[in-house]
Amino acid sequence: GAGVSQSPRYKVAKRGQDVALRCDPISGHVSLFWYQQALGQGPEFLTYFQNEAQLDKSGLPSDRFFAERPEGSVSTLKIQRTQQEDSAVYLCASSLAGYTEAFFGQGTRLTVV
Amino acid sequence: AQSVTQLDSQVPVFEEAPVELRCNYSSSVSVYLFWYVQYPNQGLQLLLKYLSGSTLVKSINGFEAEFNKSQTSFHLRKPSVHISDTAEYFCAVSPRDRGSTLGRLYFGRGTQLTVWP
Numbered sequence: 001g002a003g004v005s006q007s008p009r010y011k012v013a014k015r016g017q018d019v020a021l022r023c024d025p026i027s028g029h030v031s032l033f034w035y036q037q038a039l040g041q042g043p044e045f046l047t048y049f050q051n052e053a054q055l056d057k058s059g060l061p062s063d064r065f066f067a068e069r070p071e072g073s074v075s076t077l078k079i080q081r082t083q084q085e086d087s088a089v090y091l092c093a094s095s096l097a098g099y100t101e102a103f104f105g106q107g108t109r110l111t112v113v
Numbered sequence: 114a115q116s117v118t119q120l121d122s123q124v125p126v127f128e129e130a131p132v133e134l135r136c137n138y139s140s141s142v143s144v145y146l147f148w149y150v151q152y153p154n155q156g157l158q159l160l161l162k163y164l165s166g167s168t169l170v171k172s173i174n175g176f177e178a179e180f181n182k183s184q185t186s187f188h189l190r191k192p193s194v195h196i197s198d199t200a201e202y203f204c205a206v207s208p209r210d211r212g213s214t215l216g217r218l219y220f221g222r223g224t225q226l227t228v229w230p
Contacts, residue, residue: 033216042203042220095216102216104157
């Protein structure tokens with residue numbers, strides 16, 4: 001596609017519910033990144049894929065967070081047993097290669113009530 | 114470890130006035146430097162970047178930033194702002210080490226630039 005596409009744009013979850021956030025990167029982009037942006041803060045790194053390999057997951061805040069990219073294209077960020085502190089905008093970005101700039105999607109705003 | 118400090122959370126200015134958004138960073142390795150802009154309800158867009166070469170980099174819409182290694186700064190400037198420049202601006206760094214990727218970014222907290230008529 002023309003840009004990075006994320007769905008849904010907005011998600012309201014009850015505390016304890018599981019959620020799945022989808023990211024469609026730009027076609028042909030090898031690298032994919034997930035970021036979490038809390039209200040009033042800058043984005044914080046969660047995890048990074050190169051093709052289907054998850055090379056860095058050091059930013060995932062707990063074992064309730066899980067990301068996958070099984071075919072090296074679409075990625076899903078899953079959050080189990082959501083908590084209020086998980087409320088944030090989740091941003092996905094992709095880049096053609098490791099040495100090229102990343103392009104961001106519009107994000108998914110998750111609100112846990 | 115890397116960290117980015119944007120000292121001003123909000124900068125209000127009048128149209129056609131000059132503006133400077135400050136960014137300082139701390140890093141144990143050399144870094145690449147970026148400014149991203151976020152318009153309301155939109156994703157982050159790359160405004161400009163410093164990878165190597167001239168320390169003064171410019172965007173197509175009149176912004177410029179200068180890398181100052183001794184002061185570990187990368188301040189963003191524009192000599193005359195427009196109302197359409199109203200947005201949130203994020204400074205970011207990416208570590209320049211082996212195996213690093215430009216998409217692995219450390220962001221500041223952002224500066225909301227509001228341009229008044």
